[in-house]
Amino acid sequence: MDKNGLPYNPTKIESIVEYAGNLVGHTLREKTSAPELQSPKRRRGSFGNALEEYYFRYSPNSESAPDFPDAGLELKSTPVKHNKSGELVAKERLVLMQINYMTVVHETFETSHLLKKAKKILLISYVWEKDADPLDYKVEMAELWGLPEEDMPQFKIDWETVVSKVRAGHAEDISGSDTLYLEACTKAANSAVRTPQPYSNIEAKPRAWALKASYMTAAENKLREKRQAIARTEDENGLGLLALVRKRFKPYFGMTQEEPCRRFSIGMSGKNLPKDSCALVTKSILGVAKDAEIDEFAKAGIQPKTIRLKKNGRPKEAISFPPFDYFKLEKTPFEDSDFLGYLQQMWLLVIYREGCDGIYKLSDVTFWQMPERDIPEAQRCYEQMQTNVRRGHAEISVKATENRCCHVRPHARNARDTRPQPHGAPVVKKCFWLNASYMQKEIDGALGTDSHN
Structure with missing residues (x-):
């Protein structure tokens, strides 16, 4: 005592x-x-x-x-x-x-x-x-x-x-x-x-x-999980994470998506690249073992994601999230939703741009997370779809023309790939998507900001 x-x-x-x-x-x-x-x-x-x-x-x-x-x-x-x-x-x-x-x-x-x-x-x-x-x-x-x-x-x-x-x-x-x-x-x-x-x-x-x-x-979880930090050279010790990642990726700029995969022997036995090829290439470029987590990414909650930009700078595909459960959507407020969790995710966008020859080549990397100012707009999309489900109209989606940031549309193999809903017959699987026009402006802004760092 x-x-x-x-x-x-x-x-x-x-x-x-x-x-x-x-x-x-x-x-x-x-x-x-x-x-x-x-x-x-x-x-x-x-x-x-x-x-x-x-x-x-x-x-x-x-x-x-x-x-x-x-x-x-x-x-x-x-x-x-x-x-x-x-x-x-x-x-x-x-x-x-x-x-x-x-x-x-x-x-x-x-x-x-x-x-x-x-x-x-x-x-x-x-x-x-x-x-x-x-x-x-x-x-x-x-x-x-x-x-x-x-x-x-x-x-x-x-x-x-x-x-x-x-x-x-x-x-x-x-x-x-x-x-x-x-x-x-x-x-x-x-x-x-x-x-x-x-x-x-x-x-x-x-x-x-x-x-x-x-x-x-x-x-x-440092002691509970296998995690590996990015080994830095002496001249990299003062770099922020984005500057370090861009420095490591720069030698690969100009390559197609398949070229780094071949170099690192990632998924080249089949015709299509594996779904996690972006994450595996990122680990290989940063010198982290394929079966380990990147320590710095885990701390910032960063997930790598491939983005293909057409010649005009517009994403070739809108960004989708996992299909939602109609019963869960009906009952869950936006503040407790998986959707909000996805929006608060930090992404490493690995950007491939379309060239004059129509081939997409690695051109840049940047970090992106939906700004807080846009969360209310995404909430409006969520609650509009939630209202549709509650009224027994889960078949009605939120169109990209109805929301500046996001929309709802099918995310299914075919029309028979459905999920039950609370107030009617099963409906095709759907998910929330980020609008391509919105992401074009966000990526342009992120790269513009990065260039001044």
């Missing part, structure tokens, strides 16, 4: 971490005297508050100083959940600290409050279960952790991307899709709240620095 009556020494990191380890495999109900929750509305954040107050025995606060100031250690708790495959993944982003627009403009990344806050973190993850009392969430991990040194180049780019908008007087234009690992997430009691920014009279949404859920999944 510490002289302050604590069951650990708050000045020693080793003592704090060792004490935290006693929670692994247990719940707060088993290890503390935390009282029952007074209201279900208090459940969000209640695990973290109870962890601080009843296990570590200090009062929860929003101070900028570390939670264990004498040890220079920050405490962060984060939920994980089982996905459809039974694997543990991060349920949500990990919020690190509020962004102060008025002061962050005077910082550099190296001197930032963020870097000080995230230098040493006691990371405690617990398994979230729907409808379970937070006191009954089982603690899955308690580890000393900090932002990895190998990820600092990308963290710096992400930080500077956000701060540059504040310095330009455009904090209101910040979007989660601007960045890869670190994001400036909205942080307010409701969506109407606004706060001043230093170089504009337009008030902006309050935001906080956070690590994306995909990054947290990769960080927490």
